[in-house]
Amino acid sequence: MAPASERINRGVSRASATLGYSSLATMGDRDDIVFMAKLAEQSERYDEMQEHMKSLVNNGASLSPEERNMLSIAYKSVVNSRRSTARMISGLEARESDENKAAKIKEYRTKVEGELVHVCNELLGLLNNTLIPAASSDDEAKVFYLKMKGDYWRYLAEVHTEASRAKDSEECQAAYSEGLTAAKDKLPSTHSLRLGIALNYSVYMMEILGSKDKACELAQAAFDDAVENLESLPEDQYRESSQILQLLRDNLQNWANKDAA
Secondary structure (H helix, E strand, O other), X not given: OOOHHHHHHHHHHHHOOOOOOOOHHHOOOHHHHHHHHHHHHHOOOHHHHHHHHHHHHHOOOOOXXXXXXXXXXXXXXXXXXXXXXXXXXXXXXXXOOOHHHHHHHHHHHHHHHHHHHHHHHHHHHHHHHHXXXXXXXXXXXXXXXXXXXXXXXXXXXXXOOHHHHHHHHHHHHHHHHHHHHHHHHHOOOOOHHHHHHHHHHHHHHHHOOOOHHHHHHHHHHHHHHHHXXXXXXXXXXXXXXXXXXXXXXXXXXXXXXXXXX
């Protein structure tokens, strides 16, 4: 492998060849694409990181665990910034009494939500057409991608109108259900991916379906199955899994407190 300095110069010169992203799809060197994605992440330029990771997926090879995490970071950072902005704008819209200003705020919210929908659909295309089919023999990758698929259909359900939300919800539930079934079949109860998909599936049940009983049942079962065996994990796995268990516990407490209130 070339020294780091040569890889930096080679990667920067290729990326600088154009002001847009058109060169990314022709970059034959996988290492360069990964390097530029890491550089964009360190620079907190997540829209560019997203484009690099899309190029990596379209390059054809399966992603390593590190590359899967980079894909998740890139798309989640881009989408979460727009989810946060859309929620903030919705609050402004609800409080605005001037009809003309409210209309302008709504137009701006629609623009941001359109960007969010575009990014979600882009990732769902990568998952359906490339990543999930390529992960048929890799249990961890399959669960990882099915969890992502459920997550991004859930994000679409948050912003779509009622007419589209039913399809979003159906697709979301199908992905989470398939992923959780695979996780229970192939991964230990303490595995962070198994806990993570149970966490997000329960959030979907609570926030999208409005089914508190099902959400609590799923979250509690995942928590109970894992907590008994948590102490046997290596330190790095223990830390990751215990953080998700804490989120499950927090959600259970918050959902219980809603009834008490």
